[in-house]
Amino acid sequence: MNELNNQFIVYALSYLILFLICFLAGYRQELAFFFEFRDLKRFLKQLEEEVSDVKRIIKEEIKKIGVSWQDVEPHYETLTNFFIVPPVGDEPVGSIERLEQILEAASEQIERKIDLLIPQADNELKANMKQVFLEASRLNRIYKVVKHFYFTGVKSRNLTVLVQALTQLHFLKREAERSFNAVKTYLQGSLPMGWGVGALTAYEMMEGAEDVKVDGEVLIAEKRDHNKQIVIIKPKGPGARTGKNMGKVVVREVRRLGKPLIIIVNAQAKMEGEKSGAMSQAIGVAAAPEPLKYQIEKIVARKRLPVISILIKLSEKEFTEEMNENLRRAVEKAKDAVKSLIEKCRQPVLIIGLGNTFRIP
Template identity: 25%
Template structure:
């Protein structure tokens, strides 16, 4: 007998062939769902591992500051569910003010919680502990959200729900891994890629004679500035305090500086880390117009609003990074971008302002591991 020929056994092949067609046309989607669910399960177990390990790292970090492991674990688990309800946007008038108020409240609660959990630490370490806590919380949130949709999809048999999670899984895992890898930086107080803005500002100020003592504290929450003379202009070099991990409220700092120096500020330059496109080089320097600040809204609004009201030119210089580099320990390539950023700042000052003008140079980012 040859395949395709007819003989006394060919009916077996015919039946097998039709059974195969029927099986896959009726249950093909089920097979695919099963395959997707298995892939989600694998991703979920990886996310769970990252969350559990980061929780343990957080406990180990906190226990150096005065409380027992059991107490920390209990309080930490309670804190993992902490949420912030975004303000109602059906009536958008004043939403940024309300959002800013909520973010302040949230920050107060975080600080209160960390102070309770680490009674023997200081302000700078508390800021790092806050960051450690936030990373653990993010990992817990990613895991719980994915698990929610996995279980819901399985319960309802919703193909679209399962398909969406399966398709987003590589991206979610990449995000979770970036935060998981960053935990070491936060718990040990190492500088992260996002800190390039404050670092550039301090290097700029120091090159014109600024010192940690000349830093003027608290123009806005956890933000201060140096005043330096550069190329015949007065530069207010603003950044969050350090070396504890905080981003502060630099947008409101800029606003306050403009109000304090009415009609004197000629330009606002913001320095920040920006997400790079795939294919772009890590540490590439780019510049553009606008306020480079990645907050939920109030800070950026404060800068834009004040610049518009006073007719101040506003520009941004950014260092391109991927998510892993932005939240992970600072990469050498990012550090190597500093001379070029400083060069561009000087070029901007000389080209776009006149001697005697005042300029605000705002370094935006997390100041963990970056001294004044």
């Protein structure tokens, strides 16, 4: 009797399991959708909180400056919804010039808006606030993209749409974290950010320069070392600038120096497995944005000049966080590498320190 009961239980369980498998197979897409959708919903919630936090941090900073938030708030949405439409890419002729014009126009528009909102602030604080609003608008854009994916998925309940969103989720998370950290660093940081390793290298190499001058957003220093003419240029600090007229200054200095060795020091995102703070050398122009890279490459090719780029590896987070001791040591190594190149060459040298000059004079 017990044996019959046991067999009955086994058969019943087998049929129950078979039934569940058949039942769940019919709803496998819905189940997959449910489990995968949670990640997207969780990230959307995180972005909502970060967008709110950014607004709160900016509001506090505006009040510190002495400006009423009521006067700024109507313009806040305009600034944080600001983005750049790239030029036509299918027509290569003149595309760099068109992109340069768009970037310059966008930069000037934001600067005018900030001048209007906080006229009593000094130029360095205005430069910081410009970058703050750029990062806030980037974060807001990511939030809108994720929100679009979320509601499209809710409406269609289409697993293909969800998979499309999830493939971009890791990238969007990194970009959102980078922008959120950047806003906090610009408004609360007291040290240079990691992105400024190239600019800091150039600044420290300006020590002992006989002639230092400013041209727009670019600082230019000149000195002699190892009986060679050395010109060092970097974005002007200590506000958060990247040197929007850097390309024109580089071209002018190259023409003045004749046939210099060009040394570029810049930050580079490290690959997975690479050590943060590691340094590498490359032949070619490691510069951004594209108009700057194009302007330097154009005159380099025309005059057949040697170009060496010294790149300091950073993680995604380190770009927008305060510079740590590891990166400070990397700056010292970069300086040694530049000095070694100067000793070995026989012509004038043009050193270009790129990056963000937040908290770097």
